[in-house]
Amino acid sequence: MSLDTVLVKIDGEIDLALDRLIALLKIPSISTDPAYKDECRNAAEFLVNDLKSIGFDAGLRDTPGHPMVVAHGGPDAVEGVPHLLFYGHYDVQPVDPLELWDSPPFEPAIEDTDKGKVIRGRGASDDKGQLMTFIEAMRAWEAVNGALPCRITIFLEGEEESGSPSLVPFLQDNAEELKADIAMICDTGMFDGRVPAIVTQLRGLLAEEITLKAATRDLHSGFYGGLAQNPIHLLTKIVADLRDDEGHVTLPGFYDDVPELSDELRAQWDGLGFDADRMLEDVGLSVPAGEQDRTALEKVWSRPTCEVNGIWGGYTGDGFKTVLPAEAHAKISFRLVGQQDPEKIHAAFVDFVNARLPEDVSCIFSNGHGAPASVMSTEDPAFEVARGALSDEWAVEAAFVGAGGSIPVAGHFKEILGMDAMLIGFAKEDDAIHSPNEKYDVQSFHKGIRSWARILSALSEAA
Template structure:
């Protein structure tokens, strides 16, 4: 039996005890958004510190302006071993509406769903206590067999992820030197399906803009002024309609600077995917893809930038009818970014586009609503390649490299504040009910998640 096989076997032998440790953590009501559970959040942090300390980590509870952080360090086999920062969060969502829960949300259980499928129930079982404990238990199995871990490890467990992470950036700023590693491991993601692991390699960035167009100095009677006075709603509508051409491409100058084509092998892998996610438009009563012509659904969601109009306001919108030409009209527009698109440049060019369409006696005001760059782990990254191979050796189907249409703020913070790329690997499933009543985490996800992190750590050490 190889050394790795010994560690995997130990994880199998430890499974019952691993579940009980997870259940201890799940019983703590660490709801971060409700001040009534402040002490519970601290209790969860202290529980994790005690568990990490028992594993040989130098771990401590770190106070913040809000709920505490948990930081732990393990030296690894040597000073030149790869160094990883593992991130998870111990806080959970509120349980309302409580009447929809089949069991007490803080009394976890193992349930048999039939067909050989067993799940671990309780608030936080999937998001994110069950996920972070897969890594902790992988470390435990490695320590049991070899007496040390194959890589240097820093852990950061947050207590405010479910309430907006207000303390996270200040904490990263204040402890940047301590927390920097070769790369971050983030577990707050999911599988493609119950048999197919996934690595999320890209997250789209975001630019938010609000436009306010002003024409006359007051609202006007459309009978007296219609046809002679500028109508800001019409002006704004024309501007918005011109943001896309007939092929669905965004017309803002320089918009596609920094956008690269997805490698053909990655697109082929996405095209071969099957399952409900490929038909998700039907769930919302739609049947045809919008956006750029000639692109697949997954490519549009994961690898292409977008311009979306999120809201329009102007004129009379109440009950009945009012023949008015409004003096102002406004719209909110968001851009999802990919690759190396520059949020500041996108904002600048968008504003220049709008100004170029304004009549001489009308004015436009812009309100900024935040921005963040896209994040992309290179498809040929050695870290990604090693993790993909390790996951493929554990699961029934080869690991997929996927993208995310949204963003995960912590990943951007790791890159922008600590200069680290992140490897996003998690074992949640789409039916886990995160943030909902009857949250669960498949026992298979928990068990094989532990084994997966064992394989990933070994692969990174190699």
């Protein structure tokens, strides 16, 4: 295998790679809008044809929603040579509000900015630019070496931006075909726009909606105020009780399954030089909230949370209406880490609320749903090999990092296919994903292709 020649090939044909990305970006594959159903299929067919052109056995797989793309390439199973599954998604977010775009979202172009060249257009970063970094690395590798360095399965989804309704059934029905030694997920980014990263832990989520019911109707506060229960007062008291003055969540047993960071991971995170003050300043804040005995990165990557996302009740229109409302409502979410069980946390939350209700007030729990955290075992030598390859390409020591949000597919791969995933991407915080004027740095695209070539070489040689 000739990695150096592959890298030269990538450098020499970057303009052609950009042309292919721009062609894909022109397809308005908005998965959540039925009006774009045919365009989603067009994007999937584009990718199938492109993968076939570089030697993959690729095809569309129909689902009740938008089709999946599945492709296989490289040598058959060989002892000691890894089998990798690569995941990305070809669908994109809607473009509204259209008037805030500086150029048409599906007329992508290369632009010069004060930070360098960027590719502007919907899906440039999330996730078409990212998934094409991997495909372009495969193209260069095949062209130089005549074969891929290891067995590779590519799995591209068309419903990620609309909740992935077909994903779990498809994984269950096709588990044997899709199983590999490890998955690679490109739907992520770099740390602080400068440090290449492998996300090794993702927080889970538990979402709760509650309705407190008191009197049979809204009451006149002049007649009933001070006598009848006001569910808004009660609800705000319950919400306040969920955290103590130091920012800790007070649900009994909430922290039972929360692990502490390893010394190695803590040292990596401390070395990232994360500026929490700047992060808060960017949104007009200055005083950190949450657990006061934890660092900022711990709070957003490896600690669980409880947050009120919405609260309402009574009269909220113009003017004033002096009522005691019959109902009060709240939406509350918990970010979960480690081995925290959403069902266990839900049961503790139900008990917590019910224990604070007087006899003539009831609570309805509705729309609750959750998923556990995903934690990858970095004891697998492949993680350190990939980290070394990223460090070589970017001339910056790559880091194992956490992610405050949730990427459900990583958990599904673990639960259904029985394998861990490396989340490696090259997006930056200012890419404006899901927003007007989305972009992807040309450097991210170029060095992303080179990074995947290095990772594949390193993983194949390590075996």
